[in-house]
Amino acid sequence: MSPSSPPARPLPGHYRSAAVIGGTHGLGRALALAARDRGLRTVVYGRSAASVPDPDGLLPRSLDLCDPQSVRTAPVDVPSPAYVLWVAGAFLKKALAETTEDEVERLTRLLFSGPVLFLRRLLAEAEDPVHLITIASSSSWKRRERESLYCGLKAAQATFVRNLVPELLAAHPENRITLVNPGGLAVPDFHTGLALDFGTMMDPGEVAEIVWNIAADQRRAFTEVQILRSRAPGSEGTPEVSYGARAPQAPEEPGADATAGETASTPIRHH
Template sequence: MTTLAGKQVLVVGGTHGIGRAVAEAALAAGAVVTVAGRSGSALPGATQIAVDLAAPAQFAGLLAGLPVFDHVVFTAGARIGSPKFADADLAEWRLGFEVKFFGTIALLQALLPRLAVDASILLTSGVLSRKASVGGITKATLNAATEALGRNLAKELAPRRVNVVSPGVTATDIWGSGAARDDKLAGIAGNLPAGQVVQPADLAQLYLLALTQPAMTGSVLDLEAGALL
């Protein structure tokens, strides 16, 4: 395995949730971290830039002056619901793809000249890509497309490495706050083989593994507390 010490790491979506946990773990591992996002509190020790994946025309200007990156992590996405197919709002469905899928593609295209020749790229999908459910179709199709993107980029961008992390239910602020959040997550945990949901700090270690394992590319890495069983 390689080390992140002194490496330039960009975390898109790194101002909150899973991305923030990844950025914190990379900082702790000695990386020079830049976080990008639309909102969120500053992360001490990291450089922060404002990026909206739904506005690709801004990318060229935003990237000017940034360093060459050794690793790029994408965790950003639009918050979309979980409707049944008959009730799915196509505008919301399109927004999900516009931000997490097409926005990632556009930003990655803009970043290619700023990636080291041996850089790694890490995308984020989700357990619904391979777990069929009533109400999961919008997120399932988006996550499955992300996994297909990662595998194809691993071929096309080699020797740069491309991998995908697929989390299960993770205890982030997307679930709200307070007792209602805790009760909701406890109910989900009770139906999982591991008896718990995924913790952001634990998930971040899987991201760091993908960044530092030089023989890993084209992989989809699961951390989902047994939800796929």
């Protein structure tokens, strides 16, 4: 946080800690630092957790979501009640027919099956309330090209969390769930190999503050929010927040006549 930034808004209630699954880079790192600034004991899980810079106030723990043994054995002792943040992610822009078996398996483990199995362990250990904050993506409902695997896994993540809500409430009536679908973030390492204008994308630190403020204000059991970047001239990259789920966009090019079976292809910028 820069010296000119306003102080972090305190979080209500009695939460003691935050466990950030995928807290070593990008938005995950920004969310972890914001949790620390709010006085939470912050556990950062990631494959490169041991090399996290500026570890003051953070507790790094090694977790490789692509390694089943690591998912089964990484420690899950987190001071409770706790926020649990599912942020781990990677991006793949490639036609499915061009994707290798290893790429399919690794991306599925990283974006979905690994976090689900690790989250299962965390929740099984929780005796006190948990506030689950899941960072999915607007790609879970937006039309994309050459991103079918990535978008499908993000849609699975969002649907899984929505349907997890009744189970969490049955486990503890004070449990809370926040599902966040962000648009394009200025994280060059996430978009490796793509020529994008990161000046028109959202700042991870700014989005992290929005996410934590939403968590601080949440009173209902479940909240779903979209954080999309403005494309208005002069405001490019400014976060725009709206609440509620979005219906999936049609796969046809916008404006195409679906009844004619047209599937014209035009480049679509990634969110």
